[in-house]
Amino acid sequence: MTDPYAKLGELGLTLPEVVPPVASYVPAVQSGDQVFVSGQLPMVDGKLLATGKVGDGVSPEQAKELAERCALNALAAIDSLVGLEKVVKIVKVTGFVAAAEGFTAIPAVINGASELFGAVFGEAGRHARSAVGVAELPLGSPVEVEVIAEVSE
Template identity: 75%
Template sequence: MSADPYARLADLGLSLPTVVPPVAAYVPAVRSGQHVYVSGQLPMADGALLAVGKVGAEVTPEEAKALAHQCALNALAAVEQLVGLGAVTRIVKVTGFVASAAGFTGQPAVINGASELFGEVFGEAGRHARSAVGVAELPLGAPVEVEIIVEVS
């Protein structure tokens, strides 16, 4: 596996999207010392939310996992814009929020869509601490939201 995150993205057939503009009063990412804190990223592509609804009702767990993958790509784009992916030394923490239908308890499998991407791109440095939380609603009716903390050089 290449240590270069850009090469790994290319090997995976992926490219970083344009950074999603904030939908409220915040910035996509902030650096503080050796860490970058990325705001919650929705499953947006080309300026549009890819799906709406609750996981376990309008959105299947498999669809939600793919949406979490898109959230992770959006988070990496925010890191790229602020410091560049080459500065990342470790993905420290991933927090995933899943808009969940009553009785849905598969949040960890959904957020694997993000976690697996970080592992594929950064190898061992992509292994991270994580929370996967079920919530009643997310902004714009999104099924999934992902935020990350990364360590940078």
């Protein structure tokens, strides 16, 4: 398997600090050989990069970039708990999109997260996925991504 840190560097990305929880939960928890990452918002330095609904004020292209940021924040949570080098497989990704009425390109938005996992982990980054349109997300975020990863001992 490729070195995920090196792949991030090749992509011009660095792992951010773990986003502090905005409520009563932890960013990630390990159970057996799986790490469950809480829903990650597109936060940078404690600030949400955008608010609003995709298809009304937030473009699908911008939302895809925000989903990638959510995925990067999820990787930071995994890294802080067990280290990215222990990731065997990204198992499941669930993406939520605050969609304007009539906006149905939800899977294309969540591709921002899925494509990052593939770029970082190669075949081990291919995963099962759900992409769900919702009325509202925490703090008015346009997207949220949660992840389940298999890790080695």
